[in-house]
Amino acid sequence: MYAVIQVGGKQRRVHVGEVVRVERTPGSVGEAVVFDRVLALGSGISLRIGTPTVDGARVLATVREQGRGEKIHIFLFKKRKNSNRGRQGHRQSYTAVHIDAIEA
Numbered sequence: 001m002y003a004v005i006q007v008g009g010k011q012r013r014v015h016v017g018e019v020v021r022v023e024r025t026p027g028s029v030g031e032a033v034v035f036d037r038v039l040a041l042g043s044g045i046s047l048r049i050g051t052p053t054v055d056g057a058r059v060l061a062t063v064r065e066q067g068r069g070e071k072i073h074i075f076l077f078k079k080r081k082n083s084n085r086g087r088q089g090h091r092q093s094y095t096a097v098h099i100d101a102i103e104a
Helices: none
Strands: 002-007 010-015 019-023 032-035 038-043 046-049 058-068 072-076 086-090 093-103
Touching (some): 010 019
Antiparallel strands (some): 002 010, 002 038, 019 093, 038 046, 058 093
């Protein structure tokens, strides 16, 4: 069984037993997290699609890690305009969660 959940403005397809990285979610390591924005539930050939969410469905997870991703470099360059050259970096925060159960 799998579920499509919405976390932090992004949609993720998750399975039971999987560890996924989602947008930063409040909670410390070991705490339980409930995702109630379930957009779709699937199992084999059957599929339940919500309008916009599936009623009564939720995904139970446990926080494994709070961290930050790898640094990406942003470089701004405009030719013949020496004042508009710049460099910037960004590290996105994430929460790694272990999917414990999918309740329909």
